[in-house]
Amino acid sequence: MTTGADGRGLAGFAALLADPTRAGFCLALLDGRAWTAGELARAAGVAASTASDHLTRLVAGGLLAEERQGRHRYIRLADPGVAQLVEELAARAPTPATPPRTLRAASEGAALAYARTCYDHLAGRLGVLLHDALLTRGVLDRSGGLALTGTGVTWLAGLGVPVEPLRATRRPLVRDCLDWTERRPHLAGAVGAALCGRFLDLGWTVRGTGRAIRVTPAGRDALAETLGLDPALLAPPASRGSGPARA
Amino acid sequence: MTTGADGRGLAGFAALLADPTRAGFCLALLDGRAWTAGELARAAGVAASTASDHLTRLVAGGLLAEERQGRHRYIRLADPGVAQLVEELAARAPTPATPPRTLRAASEGAALAYARTCYDHLAGRLGVLLHDALLTRGVLDRSGGLALTGTGVTWLAGLGVPVEPLRATRRPLVRDCLDWTERRPHLAGAVGAALCGRFLDLGWTVRGTGRAIRVTPAGRDALAETLGLDPALLAPPASRGSGPARA
DNA sequence: GGCACGGTTCGGGCCGCGCCGAAGAGTCCG
DNA sequence: CGGACTCTTCGGCGCGGCCCGAACCGTGCC
Structure with missing residues (x-):
């Protein structure tokens, strides 16, 4: 009765982003730069061993790409399409x-x-x-x-x-x-x-x-x-007070 | 040290699609039609109670929309953007x-x-x-x-x-x-x-x-x-044999 | 060589999630 | 009213995940 594809493939892929730590990695990497594994671990507040595991899975799933240099493991988003997807x-x-x-x-x-x-x-x-x-x-x-x-x-x-x-x-x-x-x-x-x-x-x-x-x-x-951009609209965020409050 | 948003929001949203049953629901609904809760449950091969729970969460998460009619609960994708995302x-x-x-x-x-x-x-x-x-x-x-x-x-x-x-x-x-x-x-x-x-x-x-x-x-x-579409290319899928085999 | 450091592997604990069946609420029909 | 049907709620069970610490490997620096 199950016509065509079941949801396992999609679910497995979505599961990569369904963990707060892994999702946090991807959000951090949205800056377009390459981070080391340790930096990501600290930013997410997890142990290095935990981060290592997560990163391996994200790379295997095609969301991230890695580049090993010396004792560092540099991580970036796999391609612009991933960035779009995450956004x-x-x-x-x-x-x-x-x-x-x-x-x-x-x-x-x-x-x-x-x-x-x-x-x-x-x-x-x-x-x-x-x-x-x-x-x-x-x-x-x-x-x-x-x-x-x-x-x-x-x-x-x-x-x-x-x-x-x-x-x-x-x-x-x-x-x-x-x-x-x-x-x-x-x-x-x-x-x-x-x-x-x-x-x-x-x-x-x-x-x-x-x-x-x-x-x-x-x-x-x-x-x-x-x-023709209005310079007033480009004013930097008010350091205090004068800017419109935002909920 | 965590600049800006952590990954909880994104993770929670992605988790909606990270289950084979829920993902299967969304894939089935890609046909653009509204299904009843029972139809989805049978298509996914789960008990009605299980499906009900999943559907409630998917609706609450904004992926699906529901319309109650009598004793039926009609379910469809929330909007075309969801369809794009799932695809x-x-x-x-x-x-x-x-x-x-x-x-x-x-x-x-x-x-x-x-x-x-x-x-x-x-x-x-x-x-x-x-x-x-x-x-x-x-x-x-x-x-x-x-x-x-x-x-x-x-x-x-x-x-x-x-x-x-x-x-x-x-x-x-x-x-x-x-x-x-x-x-x-x-x-x-x-x-x-x-x-x-x-x-x-x-x-x-x-x-x-x-x-x-x-x-x-x-x-x-x-x-x-x-x-100017070549009618030969529009030939229906070969019932047997003559069509090009696909891996 | 010795040490510091980044990363990985492994074992173990724990919590959450998905599943079901049974019982109940609401609807439609005869 | 009574029966058939759809869907929901509630316990309870079991698997799988996420996490950590400790030990281990490789690199780079002194």
Whole structure:
């Protein structure tokens, strides 16, 4: 009576992410960098032996990839598709029901809501603003699915991002990625990744702690000029008080 | 040291799919129809009480939606996004390692590989052929992300599928969906769903058992004429022998 | 060589989860 | 009303998972 595939394959795969420790590993790795096994163990608060076991399973399941160097075991997400998958699942998961307990945690949360990397592209308020600006500027078009326009190609070239090399990859040029703080789409795909990297190269943005991204004063000016982004909206998260409170 | 969100939210959500029975429910519901709790229980081979418990959790988790009618509890996927998520996870999951044991199962597998619904759009060999034909005909364009072209809009209108109503939905017009038998993309999104429904309305396709789809003789002619699909490639799965063996 | 360090392997304990059957609540029908 | 049916609730059982600490291996440094 069981027509076709039973759920064992899917269940086994989903089980990889169904453990808080393993899920925490994947979320940490969403910053796009390679972590050592020990770093991940400490970040998750488990013994090294526990982490080692989990990592072996995640690698075997195709979610993570490893690279051994000397006595270190470097771990990263297997490919951008995994990052997308994890982000989508995280976006659908009910909030961890853990309101920030400490001031430090609250300010970290604000910094992440302001701007962060989502694997290799920009997310948070900055990511959504960028996405919207690219649409109004005609770099992107949404009349029939999200697509990069001809003017978009030249605009990118002017910014120092040639599009042709990006076409060579198997990755879609542009793609929606649901932002879990803004609950609205931001730009992913090869172009999203290239833009994120280019902004860093140009010094418009710099990496903060963890996945956090900060916009430099020069970046604020440049984004206002090239994309018409309101510098006021790009103001960094209020250190105290003046910013709108967020539940 | 744990910057930002821990993995509990994600893990709890993934755990919903990490059980073979629950995963089987979701896979069965990928046919886009509403099943009763009892039907799902029988299909999965568990007691009604067990299924009831699982379904309650899946509904609470936002993966499924229920509708109570009299003494029946109708269950369907919560929204198309869930279908996409489940398909993506299933596509990445290693094959269930269950080569078909019976002749009946083998022929069912062949029928599904030939053509099936993927929630509400077409998948399988037919789905991939359709996707490719739409690209070569200029209905879709992939030069910068997957998009519906202007000629595509008129082509759809000629087929009796007005695009304007589709724009009203929050759903993307066109979207890639990775086919788990062909390992290549087919067309999803609002247009993919509309095309699938239109083909059924026109009598070009009919539903088989489960998620299987069959192409009628009239449908073969029509698809050849309007899209240039080779009728030979649309031949139904060989009942025995002559078809290419598939691992 | 000696030591510190990162990672892995192994054994054991514990908690949670999935399963069932039996009993009960609600619905439809004769 | 009484019977058939669907679904739910509740105990109880058993397996499998997650975790740790201790011992072990390999690397890099002094």
